[in-house]
Amino acid sequence: xxxxxxxxxxxxxxxxxxxxxxxxxxxxxxxxxxxxxxxxxxxxxxxxxxxxxxxxxxxxxxxxxxxxxxxx
Amino acid sequence: xxxxxxxxxxxxxxxxxxxxxxxxxxxxxxxxxxxxxxxxxxxxxxxxxxxxxxxxxxxxxxxxxxxxxxxxxxxxxxxxxxxxxxxxxxxxxxxxxxxxxxxxxxxxxxxxxxxxxxxxxxxxxxxxxxxxxxxxxxxxxxxxxxxxxxxxxxxxxxxxxxxxxxxxxxxxxxxx
Numbered sequence: 001x002x003x004x005x006x007x008x009x010x011x012x013x014x015x016x017x018x019x020x021x022x023x024x025x026x027x028x029x030x031x032x033x034x035x036x037x038x039x040x041x042x043x044x045x046x047x048x049x050x051x052x053x054x055x056x057x058x059x060x061x062x063x064x065x066x067x068x069x070x071x072x
Numbered sequence: 073x074x075x076x077x078x079x080x081x082x083x084x085x086x087x088x089x090x091x092x093x094x095x096x097x098x099x100x101x102x103x104x105x106x107x108x109x110x111x112x113x114x115x116x117x118x119x120x121x122x123x124x125x126x127x128x129x130x131x132x133x134x135x136x137x138x139x140x141x142x143x144x145x146x147x148x149x150x151x152x153x154x155x156x157x158x159x160x161x162x163x164x165x166x167x168x169x170x171x172x173x174x175x176x177x178x179x180x181x182x183x184x185x186x187x188x189x190x191x192x193x194x195x196x197x198x199x200x201x202x203x204x205x206x207x208x209x210x211x212x213x214x215x216x217x218x219x220x221x222x223x224x225x226x227x228x229x230x231x232x233x234x235x236x237x238x239x240x241x242x243x244x245x246x247x248x
Binding site: 027031032034035040041042043044047 | 243246247248
């Protein structure tokens with residue numbers, strides 16, 4: 001299984017720009033971009049909690065486990 | 073990565089000192105060799121009096137033997153400069169900087185071992201300025217030699233540890 005990040009979907013639903021989310025969460029816009037594209041090794045719980053607070057969502061709305069090779 | 077200002081400041085200072093040493097050391101040795109000046113400690117160890125002066129050929133041999141540890145020290149100084157350049161850029165926990173520390177450690181350790189061979193050889197060569205029967209073969213291992221060997225070993229070990237730290241840091245960098 002691999003973990004897919006659905007951050008772009010949540011950003012679109014909440015009509016929020018990456019830059020605005022980055023400011024609220026306290027990380028760089030570059031890191032938001034890396035997170036959206038799944039090019040990170042992991043996410044700290046603190047960062048995940050801040051993103052959920054900013055987007056008013058649950059971790060399950062952002063992260064999805066899919067079988068290997070099935071990720072978009 | 074944002075690093076404390078003191079690291080950059082001290083790195084600048086050490087880099088400059090290393091550069092000055094890199095330039096001055098070869099010049100001093102070259103001038104001394106050209107002027108056939110025998111260092112005072114070598115002169116004393118060989119038991120030479122003020123009027124005893126090794127021949128030009130002997131002086132060249134003494135300086136040629138001394139070139140080995142000098143070249144190693146120059147290599148260590150160049151690695152020190154490269155390491156400080158990494159720190160000034162903010163690359164403190166990287167495989168690059170760890171590699172420089174390891175090479176410095178290897179250099180210092182090898183210099184310590186080479187010095188155990190070259191110094192007695194230089195003393196013996198210098199003593200050839202004395203008549204037969206008064207020449208010297210001296211072997212010496214003092215606290216300075218032990219300190220140098222330990223410093224080299226410690227640097228090498230820290231270099232290995234920093235390689236592991238660089239792996240952990242790289243892992244951390246992958247987390248947001």
